[in-house]
Amino acid sequence: MFSSATYKKTLIASAVASAFFFANAQGADRTVNVYNWSDYIDESIIADFEKETGIKVNYDVFDSNELLETKMLTGASGYDIVTPSGAFLKRQIKAGIFQKLDKSKLTNLGNAWDQIQKVTSAYDPDNAYSINYMWGTTGIGYSKEKVEERIENPPVDSYSLLFDPANAAKLADCGIYVLDAPTETIPAALQYLGLDPNSKDKDDIKKAAEVFNKVKPFIRKFHSSEFISALANGDACLALAWSGDILQARDRASEADNGVTVGYRIPKEGAQVWFDQMAIPSDAKNVEEAHLFLNYVLRPEVIAKATNYINYANGNLASQKFIDKSVLEDPAIYPTDKVMSNLFTHTADGPKYTRHLNRTWTRIKTGQ
């Protein structure tokens, strides 16, 4: 027998099932392909976004700006959102790789930190093509015990720990690493000399090279990632490198509890600040979904979750009240206003400058 109650239940069940099916079918149609740096998000953010919008996120990671740039320059990468760093973004905008953001769709843009926006506009005028995801500095990572063992009152907050040959010589045996990235290292040496870090003048660059040549015998390796594990397990005691990577080494060392204490300091002479910017490639297929994702990331509580997870500062002022105190009050992550005023950006570019800079760098590294 068919009671009306059972009938109703069946009807509702099938209605729910079909609604679910359609929602799913619709969701399956909508995807967004995100290409971000490795270890750079709290994965629950992606799951939450998928749940809220029904848009499937294909989240893929890279580990160097060069790799990202090559994919972008080749074209048809298939990505809808990518995260290049400032100077790379600037050049890629010029090469016509990105499309302008539709700011009417980015209703949460008001949460952005105007101070950061002002600086990123040096790479992306009016921030027309990108939003800031995370930012950080290039400074000094050191192993507290090993450095203090070798130098009395080590100047860990100054470039002179590395660039003064007297200091470098004392640290040579415990391992000095320097980023293999001339756009980071040459400006640091220029800043140390009190010259313009963006100088394109060949004499200035030569002076910076001389700074490196004097300490070159004491540097174990120029490499852009090996220092992380080397610092964490005590194979290195000094690295000129990116803040986030050194903080990662710091966390790994404290987890391992191996008697190594890694510290990070922003040099008092002034350090370079870098920005990872989210942008939409001009050949992106899911532009609508990409905007929805960017707008989601601009929500204060969402980006705060990412910051709490990866220990990087973000460019979202409203998010700061959701950020853990230990992160927000860590001057290695969120520098004090005084230190902030001393940071500089590197915006010099052009093929001739790049070639000269890289050639100088190769000469420093190989002596050839």
Add this chain to the structure above:
Amino acid sequence: MKNNVNWGRVALIAIPFLWLFFLFLLPFGSVIKMSLSDMATARPPYTPVFNSEEGIIGLWTLISEFDLENYLLLTEDELYWRSYFSSLKIATLSTIFTLLIGFPIAYGMAKTPSQWRATLVMLIILPFWTSFLIRVYAWIGILKQEGLLNNALIYFGIIDQPLVILNTDIAVYIGIVYSYLPFMVLPLYATLEKIDYSLLEAALDLGCSQFKTFWVIVVPLALPGIIAGCFLVFIPAMGEFVIPDLLGGSSTLMIGKTLWGEFFNNRDWPVSSAVAVILLMLLIVPIVLFQKMQEKELKEQGQ
């Protein structure tokens, strides 16, 4: 019947030619084309780009804009020939070391009772089951200052200060010899296994010394294997990038690293293409010369 073309046969012969055409000649042609172009801030990052809408005229404008500027640049800066020379040196020495280590292994394998040989071949191939990158990375753990090797040597009292091996050229040699050893052992084993060892007995019976027997009989008969093994090691070692990057020091100059820098740091695809073309030329010339020599030898033997 006589004039009928055997299409099956033609198709079979065509396969390797098509393979070479599509997977070697065509890509190489596009690399040559890129090496004659100029760098640009665009997608793709070089100019001129062929515009199919303009047809033949487009092709002509394309060709007329080609020049040898990038090759000239390679002659102006000593970095490039120094890199080539350094790669040549590292590849040659590595090949010699690999041969010196690989030959006794292969010879030993060939002399083992036949029921053991399959297992030994298996053991030579076994490392390929792990990623090449991870195996090279493992050497960092062995060679570093507080690594396995130094700790063991200090423990046994052989040294009291750790040796600096990692981040030097020595580590690069170790990495290349280790990684390419199977490519030397396998062709060597294949030829050594086929040698008729009764020839050795005959030589020894006739009063030839052990050493001389080896030089006069084994080495000449193993020559094809030695040559094949040396090429299999030398050619990839010449363009090696990963091993010098992970194990070598910052001052290790190799053409693979220079090419990487041109491509990724300078973003100059045209110049890096020119470096690649020259590298290929430098590798092809000795191979062709060698083949000519071998053909000549075969003819002489045939007469």
